[in-house]
Every structure is written in C-alpha cells, then in structure tokens.
Amino acid sequence: MPRPGRNTYSDQKPPYSYISLTAMAIQGCPEKMLPLSEIYKFIMDRFPYYRENTQRWQNSLRHNLSFNDCFIKIPRRPDQPGKGSFWALHPSCGDMFENGSFLRRRKRFKVLGASDHLVQSMGKQQSEAAHYLQQQAKLRLSALQAATGTHLPQMSTAYNLGVGVTPSSTFKHPFAIENIIAREYKVPGSLAFSTMQSMSAGYPLHNQLTTAWPHMYNTTSMIDTAAPISDYSAYGVPIKSLCHGGPALPAIPVPIKPTPTSMAGFSALPHHHHPHHHIPAFLSNSPQSLSPTSPQTATSQSSPATPSETLTTSPSTTLQSVAVH
DNA sequence: CAGTGTTTATTTTGGA
DNA sequence: TCCAAAATAAACACTG
Numbered sequence: 272m273p274r275p276g277r278n279t280y281s282d283q284k285p286p287y288s289y290i291s292l293t294a295m296a297i298q299g300c301p302e303k304m305l306p307l308s309e310i311y312k313f314i315m316d317r318f319p320y321y322r323e324n325t326q327r328w329q330n331s332l333r334h335n336l337s338f339n340d341c342f343i344k345i346p347r348r349p350d351q352p353g354k355g356s357f358w359a360l361h362p363s364c365g366d367m368f369e370n371g372s373f374l375r376r377r378k379r380f381k382v383l384g385a386s387d388h389l390v391q392s393m394g395k396q397q398s399e400a401a402h403y404l405q406q407q408a409k410l411r412l413s414a415l416q417a418a419t420g421t422h423l424p425q426m427s428t429a430y431n432l433g434v435g436v437t438p439s440s441t442f443k444h445p446f447a448i449e450n451i452i453a454r455e456y457k458v459p460g461s462l463a464f465s466t467m468q469s470m471s472a473g474y475p476l477h478n479q480l481t482t483a484w485p486h487m488y489n490t491t492s493m494i495d496t497a498a499p500i501s502d503y504s505a506y507g508v509p510i511k512s513l514c515h516g517g518p519a520l521p522a523i524p525v526p527i528k529p530t531p532t533s534m535a536g537f538s539a540l541p542h543h544h545h546p547h548h549h550i551p552a553f554l555s556n557s558p559q560s561l562s563p564t565s566p567q568t569a570t571s572q573s574s575p576a577t578p579s580e581t582l583t584t585s586p587s588t589t590l591q592s593v594a595v596h
Numbered sequence: 597c598a599g600t601g602t603t604t605a606t607t608t609t610g611g612a
Numbered sequence: 613t614c615c616a617a618a619a620t621a622a623a624c625a626c627t628g
Contacts, residue, residue, distance in 0.1 A: 288618060331619055337602050354628060355600045375610050375617055
C-alpha cells in the first residue's frame with residue numbers, strides 16, 4: 272500500500288473517470304467552460320499520471336466529450352480565436368457522482384430525445400444554454416478588465432478569476448473541485464479537514480494537499496513546474512468561486528435519479544456512503560473565509576442580473592434530460 | 597498538417 | 613456472476 276507523500280504514489284492513476292476529471296476541470300474555471308486544450312492542461316497539471324501516454328488518454332477523453340450528453344459544446348465567438356469549441360457541463364446533469372464514487376456513475380446522463388422527434392427542441396435549448404454561458408463569460412471578462420484596467424488573454428486568466436469570490440452564495444456544484452477534493456478518499460477526517468482549511472484560505476499548503484490528494488502532485492513538481500502552475504491561482508484551484516452563482520448557469524442541482532437523500536441539499540453529501548469513499552460531511556458547510564483580495568470579485572458578483580433573470584426561461588427547467596442507460 | 601470532434605467496435609472493470 | 617459504465621482503439625471528417 273503506497274503511502275501518502277510518497278513519490279511513487281503520485282504517479283498512480285487517480286481514482287477518477289475521464290468524465291469526472293473533465294467535469295472537475297470545467298467546474299474549476301469561472302466561466303464553466305473550457306476548450307479541449309485547457310481540459311488537457313488542467314488534468315496534466317494536477318495528475319502526473321496523465322503526463323504520459325497522452326495520445327491514448329486524450330483520445331479517450333475526446334471520445335467522452337462527444338459521447339456523453341453531460342458535456343455540451345459551446346461555439347467560440349468571433350472575438351475568441353482558437354481551435355475547437357468550448358466545452359461545458361449540461362445544465363441538467365446535476366450530481367452525476369452522487370453515489371460518492373468518481374469512478375463510475377450510477378446512471379449515465381442522457382438527454383431525452385436523443386433518438387426521437389424531440390431532438391429539434393434540444394437544439395434550441397442547448398443553444399440557449401450556450402448563449403448564456405457565452406454571455407456570462409463575456410460579462411466576467413469585461414468586468415475584470417474594467418476592474419483591473421488591463422486586458423488579459425481570456426483563457427490564461429480564467430483560473431485567476433476564481434479566487435476570492437464573495438461567500439454570499441452557498442451552493443456549490445457537485446463537481447466543484449473543492450467538493451471533489453473534500454469527498455475524495457477516505458482520508459482520515461482530520462486530514463481532509465486540514466486540507467480544506469488551507470484550501471479555503473486560498474493557498475493550500477503543498478504538503479497538505481499532497482497528503483490528502485497524493486496523485487495530484489509529485490513532490491518535486493511543485494517547484495519544477497512552478498511556471499505553468501503559477502498561471503493558476505493557488506494551484507489552479509479557484510477555490511471560492513466555483514459555482515457560486517456567479518458564473519455559470521443557474522446551477523440547480525438535479526440528481527440523476529432523485530433519491531430520498533440526494534436532495535438533502537447539496538450541501539449535503541450523500542448519506543449512504545460508498546464503502547470505499549467516505550465523504551466528510553463537514554465539507555458542505557465549510558467556512559467561506561475568503562481572500563477579499565480580488566477586485567473582480569466584487570465586480571462580477573455585484574452584477575445585477577442573476578443567472579435566472581438573464582434567461583427568459585431557465586435552462587434547467589426547459590432542458591429535458593434524464594438518466595438513462 | 598495538427599488539433600479537434602464524431603462514431604463504431606471491443607475490452608475492461610466497478611459494483612449490485 | 614452479470615450488467616452497464618468506462619476505457620481503449622481506431623477510422624474518418626472537419627477546420628484553423
């Protein structure tokens with residue numbers, strides 16, 4: 272049994288499916304959408320295991336993006352040069368890993384009508400969602416630029432925007448990295464807790480993170496790869512921002528298959544724990560101490576329109592989807 | 597041309 | 613042990 276903190280451990284395959292890794296990456300950025308290359312980067316930056324055999328796993332990842340309805344493609348606007356589209360989570364995919372296992376979902380998320388006459392309405396709904404995301408991204412960017420007086424390249428700043436968002440909102444998308452990390456592993460409670468504390472401070476301590484999430488970094492990478500990682504605030508984990516209202520869609524959690532306990536609040540982590548994944552319940556209401564240091568925080572947060580107001584109809588209510596298999 | 601995206605087929609594996 | 617989800621492989625179209 273490899274022990275936390277050991278180099279050997281960090282090279283192991285992380286206990287996440289491509290779907291969960293991708294969802295993690297998408298949820299980890301304020302815009303809640305990323306181009307393929309950024310998803311790759313997110314994963315490679317954090318999991319040494321994926322720095323090898325890139326052809327193989329990246330092909331698998333692309334397969335997943337196309338194959339799974341929980342991922343939607345969002346076209347680039349003319350002012351967003353680059354190859355490929357942005358990828359986002361389907362507004363209704365909810366907590367696909369409510370069972371606590373990030374390896375396998377209980378049910379695959381499928382959009383209704385994938386093979387029947389409902390398809391046409393789907394197109395419309397998706398485009399609405401896409402438009403919404405684009406608008407949000409645009410708003411955020413201009414807000415940031417206004418606040419900082421600088422013009423920053425979009426994607427490279429994406430992760431920075433995240434830190435220090437006001438703790439006004441409580442909901443956190445299931446895929447928010449903080450949630451994922453917290454649920455992760457059956458680490459001794461105390462350990463996970465200390466990790467979260469450092470996380471909420473906006474600057475997780477390396478050794479703590481490494482201990483709690485060993486496969487995320489190898490002991491030397493932090494220093495050696497400081498450059499790439501420094502692009503992201505605090506290891507690329509926009510701790511506070513994730514989901515909050517701000518960014519993305521009205522992230523209304525929709526359990527794939529409603530269960531008595533799953534709606535106990537998001538906050539609420541699954542009650543029946545998977546035998547192999549004990550989920551620290553404290554996580555849900557982890558203290559939202561925040562770094563009041565980011566200017567864009569106030570700006571973006573004070574944005575008048577709430578997501579649901581922006582759309583005439585909330586995507587989460589108009590989009591029809593269901594877990595199917 | 598390289599990166600991106602889609603699709604089909606097959607194998608592996610988690611979990612009931 | 614069985615089933616469905618996930619992983620893997622690979623062909624192929626499209627695009628900047």
